[in-house]
Amino acid sequence: MLRAIEPTTLPPGPRRDLRVELDGDMQNYIWTMNGQAYPNAEPLVIGAGEQVGIQLVNKTMMWHPMHLHGHFFRTLVGGGERAPLMHTVSVPPRQTIDIEFTADNPGSWFFHCHNAYHLEAGMAREIIYQV
Numbered sequence: 376m377l378r379a380i381e382p383t384t385l386p387p388g389p390r391r392d393l394r395v396e397l398d399g400d401m402q403n404y405i406w407t408m409n410g411q412a413y414p415n416a417e418p419l420v421i422g423a424g425e426q427v428g429i430q431l432v433n434k435t436m437m438w439h440p441m442h443l444h445g446h447f448f449r450t451l452v453g454g455g456e457r458a459p460l461m462h463t464v465s466v467p468p469r470q471t472i473d474i475e476f477t478a479d480n481p482g483s484w485f486f487h488c489h490n491a492y493h494l495e496a497g498m499a500r501e502i503i504y505q506v
């Protein structure tokens with residue numbers, strides 16, 4: 376139900392869409408993003424000036440409050456042009472949430488579940504800007 380007070384539509388730019396599956400392996404107690412558990416995980420690569428969409432697909436029965444450093448993202452849950460800007464979004468069990476942001480802060484940024492015990496067990500990635 377959150378709405379931004381002003382439109383938050385992204386400025387024009389090339390678009391990159393990523394899909395991130397949030398999953399876990401309870402046998403080994405690891406939590407994964409696209410099957411990899413940090414730090415044994417490849418960074419997600421984006422480009423400066425891009426509009427970056429990330430589809431967060433929660434395959435588990437747990438909530439995952441996903442937190443991105445360095446950027447505010449639009450959370451696409453029906454707000455239209457006034458989609459709220461957030462730095463953390465809780466992805467409910469077995470649901471999918473789309474977020475998008477402008478890649479306007481070059482660097483290497485952590486993107487992770489804010490449940491400390493998920494983060495500690497792998498649910499994290501670096502997002503880096505390609506050079």
Ligand SMILES: [Cu+2]
Nearest residue numbers: 439488490493
């Ligand atoms: Cu989590």
